[in-house]
Amino acid sequence: MKLPVVHFTQEQEQFRLEVRAFLQRHLKEGTFRTKCDSWLSGSDPVFSKLVAEQGWIGMTWPQEYGGGERSTIERYILTEEFLAAGAPVAAHWFADRQTGPLLLRFGTEEQRQLFLPKIIRGDCFFAIGLSEPNSGSDLASVRTKAEKVEGGWLVNGAKTWTSNAHDAHYMVTLVRTAPYDQVSKHSGLSQLIIDLHAPGVTITPIPYLTGERHFNDVFFENVFVPDAMVVGTIGNGWTQGLAELAFERSGPERILSTFPLLNELIIELKQAYDTVGLATASKLLAEMWSLRNLSIGVAQVLEEGGEVAIPAALVKSIGTKFEQKIPEIARLLVATYPRLQAERAFDRYMAESILHAPGFTIRGGTSEVLYGIVAKGVVAQ
Amino acid sequence: MSEMLEFVTEVVEKIYKDLITKETVDLLEEGKWATTLWQQLVDNELLKVAITEQYGGANGDIADLLALYQLTGYYAVPAPVLEHTLANFILEYVRLTPFESITTISFNDKQMLTMTNGKLDGNIPNVPWARSAQQLVTFAQEGEVLKLIAVGLAQASIVQATNLAAEPRDTVSFQQAEIIAQTEINEQQLQKLIKYTTAAKLAALSGALDKAFQLSVRYSKEREQFGRPIHRFQLVQQHLANLAGEAAIATAAIENMAGALVNETERYEVAFTSIRLDEASKIVATSAHQVHAAIGVTYEHSLQHYTRRLWAWREEGLTTHYWQKQLADDLLQVENVWSWMTTK
Numbered sequence: 001m002k003l004p005v006v007h008f009t010q011e012q013e014q015f016r017l018e019v020r021a022f023l024q025r026h027l028k029e030g031t032f033r034t035k036c037d038s039w040l041s042g043s044d045p046v047f048s049k050l051v052a053e054q055g056w057i058g059m060t061w062p063q064e065y066g067g068g069e070r071s072t073i074e075r076y077i078l079t080e081e082f083l084a085a086g087a088p089v090a091a092h093w094f095a096d097r098q099t100g101p102l103l104l105r106f107g108t109e110e111q112r113q114l115f116l117p118k119i120i121r122g123d124c125f126f127a128i129g130l131s132e133p134n135s136g137s138d139l140a141s142v143r144t145k146a147e148k149v150e151g152g153w154l155v156n157g158a159k160t161w162t163s164n165a166h167d168a169h170y171m172v173t174l175v176r177t178a179p180y181d182q183v184s185k186h187s188g189l190s191q192l193i194i195d196l197h198a199p200g201v202t203i204t205p206i207p208y209l210t211g212e213r214h215f216n217d218v219f220f221e222n223v224f225v226p227d228a229m230v231v232g233t234i235g236n237g238w239t240q241g242l243a244e245l246a247f248e249r250s251g252p253e254r255i256l257s258t259f260p261l262l263n264e265l266i267i268e269l270k271q272a273y274d275t276v277g278l279a280t281a282s283k284l285l286a287e288m289w290s291l292r293n294l295s296i297g298v299a300q301v302l303e304e305g306g307e308v309a310i311p312a313a314l315v316k317s318i319g320t321k322f323e324q325k326i327p328e329i330a331r332l333l334v335a336t337y338p339r340l341q342a343e344r345a346f347d348r349y350m351a352e353s354i355l356h357a358p359g360f361t362i363r364g365g366t367s368e369v370l371y372g373i374v375a376k377g378v379v380a381q
Numbered sequence: 382m383s384e385m386l387e388f389v390t391e392v393v394e395k396i397y398k399d400l401i402t403k404e405t406v407d408l409l410e411e412g413k414w415a416t417t418l419w420q421q422l423v424d425n426e427l428l429k430v431a432i433t434e435q436y437g438g439a440n441g442d443i444a445d446l447l448a449l450y451q452l453t454g455y456y457a458v459p460a461p462v463l464e465h466t467l468a469n470f471i472l473e474y475v476r477l478t479p480f481e482s483i484t485t486i487s488f489n490d491k492q493m494l495t496m497t498n499g500k501l502d503g504n505i506p507n508v509p510w511a512r513s514a515q516q517l518v519t520f521a522q523e524g525e526v527l528k529l530i531a532v533g534l535a536q537a538s539i540v541q542a543t544n545l546a547a548e549p550r551d552t553v554s555f556q557q558a559e560i561i562a563q564t565e566i567n568e569q570q571l572q573k574l575i576k577y578t579t580a581a582k583l584a585a586l587s588g589a590l591d592k593a594f595q596l597s598v599r600y601s602k603e604r605e606q607f608g609r610p611i612h613r614f615q616l617v618q619q620h621l622a623n624l625a626g627e628a629a630i631a632t633a634a635i636e637n638m639a640g641a642l643v644n645e646t647e648r649y650e651v652a653f654t655s656i657r658l659d660e661a662s663k664i665v666a667t668s669a670h671q672v673h674a675a676i677g678v679t680y681e682h683s684l685q686h687y688t689r690r691l692w693a694w695r696e697e698g699l700t701t702h703y704w705q706k707q708l709a710d711d712l713l714q715v716e717n718v719w720s721w722m723t724t725k
Contacts, residue, residue: 001629005636007644013725020720084719259719266718275709282708286656289649289722293633311629318626368615375618378598378625 001311003297006073015074019081022054027085034086034345036352037257040214040363042088043167045125051089052122057096061104065116072303076252076296083256084263090214091167095119095126097251098244099172102191106232106240111193115170127196129159129173129218130241136161137369139174139241140185144220146175146192152226153177153192155200158219163363165203165216171196174241177234189237193229194220209355210340242309248364250298250312254319255291257360258326261349262288265330268346277333284329287322291315310377317370320360327353386445389430393449396421397456403683409459410547414513419460428462431470432479443577444639446470447584451635454588454694457686459548461485461510467581468518468531471574475529477562484531485514487553488578488698494530494555496523496563501532504554507697511539511551516561520571527571531562545693546686576651579699580638583654586694587631590661593669593687594628597621600673611672620668627661634658646725649711652704659701662691 008016026032031050035042051057060075061067082089100119103112118124135141144157155175165171171194178188196203200223206215232240262284269277295315301308327350330336338351361367400418408415422428431446432438450463461483468486469479487508494503501521508517514534521530536559540552566574601612601621611617634654641647666688670677677684695701715721 001625001632003629003633005633005640007640016723080723084723263718266712270713273713275706275713278709278712279705282652282705282712283656283660285649285708285718285722286653287660289653290630290634290657293637294629297633314622314626314629317622318630368619371619371622372615374622374625375612378621379602379612381598 001314003294003311004300005293006296006300008073008077012074012077016077016081019056019078020085023081023085023087026050026087032088034260034349035088036086036260036349037356038086038088038090039083039093039253039257040090040163040359041208041210041212041352041356042086043090043164043214044088045091045122045167047088048092048125049122051092052120057092057122058100058116058120061100061116061120065112066120067116072299073296076299080252080256083252084259086260090164091125092119092122094128094164094168095124097247098128099126099170101247102172102231102240102244105243106191106236108228110228111231115193124170125164125168127162127165127168127171127216127218129162129165129171129194131159131161133158133160133217137366140189140238142174142176142189143180144173144175146177146190146225148177149224152224153230155192155194155220155223155225158217160206160215160217161363162216162218163214165196165218166205166213168196170194171218172231174237177237186238188235189241190234191231191237191240192225193231194223194225195229198223198225200224209358210352245365246298246302246308246312249316249370250295250302250308252292252295254316254360254364255288255295255322257320257323257356258349258353259288261330261346261353262326264346264349265326265334268334272334274333280329280333284322284326287325291319291322295319310374313365313370313373313377316364317361317367317374320367323360324357327357383445385439386430386441386448389427389439389441390445390448390452392425393422393427394452394456396425396427397452397458401456401458403686406457406459406683406686407680412549415460418458422460422462428466429469431466432473436473436479438479442643443470443580444643447580447635447639447642450581450584451588451591454585454590454690455592457546457589457592457690461514463581463585464509464514467578468516471518471529471577472531472562474574474577475564475566475570477529477531477564480516480531482515483510483513484516484518485510485534486518486578488520488575494519494521496521496528496530496560499560501530501555501558501560504552506552507542507544507550508553510549511537511553512541512549517553520566521560521563526565528563529566529570529574530560532558532560544697546689548690548693550697575699576642576647579651579655579704580642582694582698583638583651583658584635586658586662586691587635589687589690589694590631590658590665591628593665593684593691594624596684596687597624597669597672600677617672620672624665624668624672627665631658631661649708649722652708655699655701655704656708659695662695666691 059068059070146153146155177190200221202219204217205213336350340351342348429438431441464485468484538554544550638650638654641650676682
């Protein structure tokens with residue numbers, strides 16, 4: 001598996017500084033407070049609007065929809081800076097990362113015209129409806145049903161573990177448009193855009209370990225979805241969904257969820273002039289550096305339209321283990337009493353990291369599922 | 382890498398593929414010199430690629446050498462290809478003349494050799510292939526001045542020893558020995574030489590690591606248990622995925638480190654690669670042996686040639702212990718770690 005080495009250009013370095021200055025200004029002004037795992041737990045529509053005003057939502061999309069036509073690498077830099085600063089980006093995250101690219105690839109012109117400019121302006125958020133009760137990682141077992149009716153589809157069923165559905169306006173939902181077939185489980189799946197404010201949609205929270213609301217149950221009872229809201233081809237939902245996963249799995253959000261804690265750890269160790277602690281912490285930095293190399297390499301291949309399913313699965317499985325490791329090493333180097341309400345940043349980031357960490361290796365494909373994908377890939381080579 | 386050097390790498394790999402088998406690596410254990418292999422490399426002028434045209438070389442740079450060293454590790458080459466080519470590359474770097482005859486190199490963080498009135502005294506342990514080489518390139522202290530020197534090994538007394546992989550690592554002692562060539566080096570050059578030699582070792586190590594991964598994949602397809610190939614078992618798949626991950630991480634780390642060295646932008650890449658490959662060696666050796674089960678811990682299977690090299694090489698030259706301390710010192714000076722890592 002050979003990935004390209006990416007050297008950032010002068011302009012890209014400059015862009016990084018621009019993003020950094022924006023974040024520093026808003027941190028100072030108190031617009032947001034640094035948080036670990038902010039891409040999932042930091043939903044703030046007001047902040048998303050500020051990001052949109054900078055032209056940083058949909059920044060790689062075509063100009064005709066209001067996008068910036070910038071490169072995947074620039075978006076990578078933006079994402080890294082947001083995560084390093086622990087900025088609350090969850091509200092627009094899924095639309096920016098997944099829905100936009102999906103519509104650009106498979107959506108109708110009407111769908112693009114309707115949704116992309118609104119997403120770019122920070123006025124329209126999406127959730128991703130994949131998992132269902134009793135079908136976590138086994139998406140082929142999806143049972144939510146859409147039946148053909150005059151002018152559209154009637155949806156019945158339920159989605160679960162749906163991040164940020166309560167803040168979202170729409171959900172790209174994987175549904176069964178043909179009866180479940182034991183032999184070809186992947187056929188008969190389709191993607192529909194469901195208006196989360198439509199009659200028949202009920203959204204109820206599933207509190208996370210922190211007590212906060214990120215997850216939701218979403219129930220559909222005779223929800224009407226017009227034909228115009230079918231994404232791509234009926235029956236092609238599995239293939240379309242797989243294309244999304246590469247974007248989902250290999251980004252910096254699989255490496256940097258607990259970076260604010262690592263940063264704070266180094267600040268504490270420096271203040272204590274603890275060179276032994278710093279030597280240990282340098283191992284974490286070496287891991288971060290080596291994962292970044294891989295992850296940026298995948299981003300470059302994505303930019304060039306190459307095949308990245310296996311390296312993306314690798315980045316996610318190794319990256320999320322790294323994110324989990326940070327609190328476990330940090331607590332042995334600096335004494336802490338983790339508390340979500342703590343005044344001391346180290347204690348607060350520690351609490352956020354510990355309580356969020358179990359989810360890292362689950363969301364977006366469990367490590368076990370990813371190991372299977374990678375192993376099959378290398379055996380087939 | 383230039384087109385010509387790409388060609389050179391291909392030729393070298395072909396020679397390795399043809400001439401290096403498990404049996405030829407085994408010969409090393411008996412202390413035998415790989416006559417045919419060395420002669421082929423000399424005859425095809427492949428040991429000169431990284432020296433300048435002036436001396437009949439192909440003007441290769443450090444990245445070209447690192448690509449060759451990855452192959453050296455991947456094939457467990459039982460000859461001082463790395464030592465000879467690196468010694469000559471470094472001699473040219475400090476503007477000394479490279480050697481045709483077999484040359485070895487030894488850099489440690491502890492300076493053990495001293496020079497007085499132009500004569501060399503002291504001893505160095507773990508010198509690769511000293512018994513077979515004509516010259517040694519190393520450091521020596523003369524008063525306050527640090528020098529890079531080349532010294533003939535005919536005047537040395539050599540006590541033979543080996544590393545964990547049975548590669549020659551001899552103790553070399555000098556008493557009032559004559560120096561062949563010498564030059565004073567400054568702190569900046571010293572740092573550069575330390576980085577080049579560490580990078581060389583890491584490149585070879587990444588090759589051995591990749592081979593241990595490849596052997597494991599192959600074995601998992603061949604070996605059947607409970608009626609099916611073992612790669613079909615989920616827990617074996619987890620090992621294969623871990624191996625693939627470490628191999629990919631190592632390859633990417635070496636590429637990035639090589640790029641930084643060639644572009645003269647190196648800041649922490651060598652240190653990070655050393656630390657990360659140390660970890661990767663541990664994971665890969667463990668998982669590869671677990672996948673191979675009992676056969677892998679015998680001399681019968683070639684896996685041992687690679688895992689023993691991983692364990693040996695990670696302790697040679699400047700080790701991860703040294704680089705972690707370096708980084709700790711650097712970090713004390715760093716204002717913001719994120720900017721340090723991401724901004725030029």
